[in-house]
Amino acid sequence: MMNEFHQNGISILPINKISDLSKAAFDCGVKNINDFLRNKSLIDSQKHITQTTVVMSDKTKEIISFFSLSIGSMETQIINAPENMNLFQEFERFAIENPEAEIYDPNLKKYYFPVIKLDFLAVNKKIQSEGIGTNTLKTIFQIVLSIKNFGVGFLGLRIDALYNAKDFYHDRIFRYIEIDPDNVDGNYCPNTCPMLARVDEIEKLLPKI
Template structure:
């Protein structure tokens, strides 16, 4: 078993022109090719157009992962009835979506994905100080379902009449993270 990489050894950098992403590889599974292509071909362009923000993660000089965040919403009906926010009368909840999250093939199972998720929670918690947002969403690749389930994400309810997708939608209520930030 490989040793986990401690979070304090990871450096999170917002993607910019000077970051070389060409060494990043996460294509060991065919369904993940688009994750690598996005980082190398589209992430900076999308960021420069204010569609998304991508943060790359370094361990020393090595690019070991990245994640991309965008705004989103989730329909009340997609959440388990007990998870719905009492007294909220609107059809959609504002959300932040993890549009992409990937770990370099050579650094999987070393805690990087979990550490990135903790960083995402921190970012989203900070956003809530200025913008209303309560839910974190992600459309998971089938190979990542276990990761999100272990991280306490809930599977969104899907209308059985909708056409099947290549991803599985999840959501996470960040209320306890917001409360924890306010109590510091």
């Protein structure tokens, strides 16, 4: 689990340092995310399924935000969509020239990449729209870069963003893996939007967030 960190009136703590009372008091406005924090986050961390980290106010002892990270893989196709092409087009040639990399299945016509998964990011609804989400995401990006700097290879940080949160992530480096859900004919309103922030883009753009 992540080590503790204390600075400027906040503490960043692993989930095993958080009381059931603090978890029960947290409300981000989304029931299944609240339920995960209260009922599953600790055991999932203990089982190394996903590691949950909590940002807590030293003054109020309330949970400000939390996030959960895991290692995973993603599959995708290269399609005629601008953000998908920007993310993946360079790998068409790479896959042909480097078949030993095994990132492409010609039978399924799919590409496979290792990623870090952002399973959850939630902010206390009492302080949403105050920059807490952005600051928490910066912390996550810093963790991602530290993993890269330890010599671990992966393409980027993947999230299945809630539909009403997609613009938040899109404004902060993430790009649509498939299509921009706002540019589709008809009543296309998915529950989540698969998005990716490539690690090279995180490294380049983090100072500007």
